[in-house]
Amino acid sequence: GEDVEQSLFLSVREGDSSVINCTYTDSSSTYLYWYKQEPGAGLQLLTYIFSNMDMKQDQRLTVLLNKKDKHLSLRIADTQTGDSAIYFCAESKENSGYALNFGKGTSLLVTP
Amino acid sequence: NAGVTQTPKFRVLKTGQSMTLLCAQDMNHEYMYWYRQDPGMGLRLIHYSVGEGTTAKGEVPDGYNVSRLKKQNFLLGLESAAPSQTSVYFCASRRQNIEPLHFGNGTRLTVT
Numbered sequence: 001g002e003d004v005e006q007s008l009f010l011s012v013r014e015g016d017s018s019v020i021n022c023t024y025t026d027s028s029s030t031y032l033y034w035y036k037q038e039p040g041a042g043l044q045l046l047t048y049i050f051s052n053m054d055m056k057q058d059q060r061l062t063v064l065l066n067k068k069d070k071h072l073s074l075r076i077a078d079t080q081t082g083d084s085a086i087y088f089c090a091e092s093k094e095n096s097g098y099a100l101n102f103g104k105g106t107s108l109l110v111t112p
Numbered sequence: 113n114a115g116v117t118q119t120p121k122f123r124v125l126k127t128g129q130s131m132t133l134l135c136a137q138d139m140n141h142e143y144m145y146w147y148r149q150d151p152g153m154g155l156r157l158i159h160y161s162v163g164e165g166t167t168a169k170g171e172v173p174d175g176y177n178v179s180r181l182k183k184q185n186f187l188l189g190l191e192s193a194a195p196s197q198t199s200v201y202f203c204a205s206r207r208q209n210i211e212p213l214h215f216g217n218g219t220r221l222t223v224t
Contacts, residue, residue, distance in 0.1 A: 030210050041217060096168075096170055
């Protein structure tokens with residue numbers, strides 16, 4: 001199937017902003033999602049955005065959506081060491097019971 | 113309210129053995145999904161169910177079978193395990209098809 005693309009690694013210093021980018025494939029996806037996975041754990045929903053929105057802000061998290069380019073980004077302000085994890089973006093696939101189609105994940109490393 | 117519970121958490125099988133992974137949710141969700149996660153591959157959909165008594169194939173269904181006899185349970189079976197099935201298996205559920213997925217904590221399976 002078609003791939004949701006993400007860069008694999010990002011390293012930032014504590015206190016800086018992190019921006020994780022994603023290109024998705026299905027323009028009919030009603031919502032687009034960001035999940036976080038810490039080592040040895042399951043996936044935790046961070047935030048999601050309705051496809052007719054351009055931006056959503058939730059505390060330190062800002063999601064930007066460019067529907068024309070099928071581009072999604074997640075900005076984490078004032079990044080902390082506890083934000084070190086793998087971040088997945090996901091789209092919804094109507095032809096698979098609306099299952100989420102995930103990117104391969106971006107591994108974020110926050111250094112002191 | 114336990115959410116999505118997967119059992120067992122860990123298992124080691126020999127090639128050719130069979131086993132069943134259990135996913136249980138107590139949120140009265142209609143939709144349930146099985147994914148596998150492998151390094152560098154992200155999450156790939158194995159099978160899914162859009163309601164009690166229904167199942168369908170996802171992206172990587174070969175070597176697996178599923179059943180959804182009760183709404184709250186979604187079972188994933190391996191009839192004859194192969195080393196290529198060494199993976200971390202995640203179950204997820206949701207109430208409606210536009211809602212986020214709720215994930216279990218995963219089952220780590222090693223096939224030797």
